[in-house]
Amino acid sequence: MLRTRVKWYGAVAALVFAALAALAVCVLVVTGPAVRDVRAGDAFSASKRLYDAYDAYDTAGRYLLQRGAVYGEKFPNLGWFGLGAKVWEKTLDVYARTESAADAGGIASEVFDSSVLKSGKLGFTNTYLEAKTAFDQVTSAFSDMMSGYEEAARGDIPYDDFIGELELMAAGKNVYHAAYVEYYKATLMQYVYPEELEKSLPMLEKMTELLPEEYPLYMQTLAALAVSSGDWDRFLEESDKLISLNLNNIKAYQGKAEALIALERFDEAAEACEELNTYNPGCPAYYAAMIKLKIKSGDTQGARQFYDGGETAMATAQNVFSQYLAQSKDISRADRSVFFQSIDFVIAKTAFLMLMDDDWSLAYDMMYNDAFYPAYYYAYLTGDRSLLAQRLIDLTYICAIGSNNEEGLEELKSLAQASGAVTLFEKGELTAEEIIIDGKGGLF
């Protein structure tokens, strides 16, 4: 028998491989959650759940950045964990499709160092950066144009001259300039001729043709036209189109449900709400829409089962509000969305309490603490007044009247609209049922 010794380098190789395999397990443990999130994002994107896809990519990026920061403290000159160009491309694509190409450009210029942007690896960001530049230029030109007319009557604005100037801006420029010029032409048209909304539709159609993601103004216009004409067909058609592009489009579902409620097609509205909940489980918008649907269909007791439904989401919303108050810049889009939806949910819950007519104090407290106060401070901290809508202030004021809350009345008097539903309710000429169920006063 030949007796041979094993080679020393074989033993060394075995030890080195074992050590590297152990190190690989450590790497797997550290980066595994991010890998899982990116794969989940890909799956969401493939199934048209674009907000979920973005959130998954965003979570992966935040996680890696956080892990990298730990090592970065010890070795500050090295870049540790990060998402690759391809994942960033998918992230910005999803963002552009759900928000706008200009916003995606904003993220690109914020996240990436200019030297990296110019390196060519991030060539895909050029499109978004062009969109952002176009948006900034057209917006700035429009602001300059309007700067002398803040106090002027609408009729004093030289509409034709401004349209001509805007059209000149689009000449010879890229598609984004053309699209944003159409956007501002429509905005100007709607401001100067608010009674002739339909005339802005061709501009908005052209804009959405060039930039499909810039649909909100188009949909708002369609909704306003549908309200005045009672013809919701086109709005519903466009809503279905938007939903088919992104099953996470909560606003499109809300719009569709509201349109179907207005048409008293309650079963179809319920189907739309259930679909909303299927693709966006547990979102406050679902509970808000269901409460509204039940109330409008005369099933006030049925609304009760959805009253407490969104409590988990409400806790998240309060947590996000605390982050806003702490001026945190690290609020994810998913959390922000829950916060925005929570305002609608509170309004729906308050409406239910108003209808029950048994606890106006609770209705006021809820409306003030969970809707008015967060919306007010959100507007104060961010400069964005979209949450602090007049109907929110008016409903809070109506609750203050109903609960005889002197302090609340004093605080809100200057903000509430001194006409319409508020005045009529104060005089006793409108009841809560008329405001909420019949929609009188245009608040609900």
Added chain:
Amino acid sequence: MTAVYVIAKMITFPAAALRAFWEHCLLKIMKEPVEGTAYLSLNELCGHVEHRLLAGAGRNLLFCALPGLLNLILAVPLVMADAGNLFILGAGMRNLQTGLISPLFFVYILFYWLGASLLCNLFPLYEDAMHLLDVSSNAKGIKKVPLWALARVIYAGAFLERHGINVLIAAMVTVTAYILK
């Protein structure tokens, strides 16, 4: 054909040497004589040790499968860790957000090469696989079916390794994953 085989083994030399080491250890444990102990000789024995054909189905299966199994156990974390980072997260030489060099990228590349090398050295020498096939055909009783199936899998793997096709497959998978990442 030997040249292709030797080139494939040289590309994956750390794992080839490791496989030969496992084989050598196993033969010593089984008290079988070992005739040639150069783990990386430039001939058809590269990545294996020279020995007499073993007697008995169980011993043959153990000798053909265990070294590959050990390589597979080491390969799985290596390949999973770097495939996730290189192909799913798309990690590059520089961190895109900070613009700084990422040292982990080089670790991932090393892991990937070593992991793929291990996966390219899972199967025994072609002659050992053929012998296992013969032995498995003569096996009797209930063990014949699993032995027959395993012997064929091992034979197929050894055939791929003999012609360097496994390295070619690994290269194609890498290129495809890189393009699709």
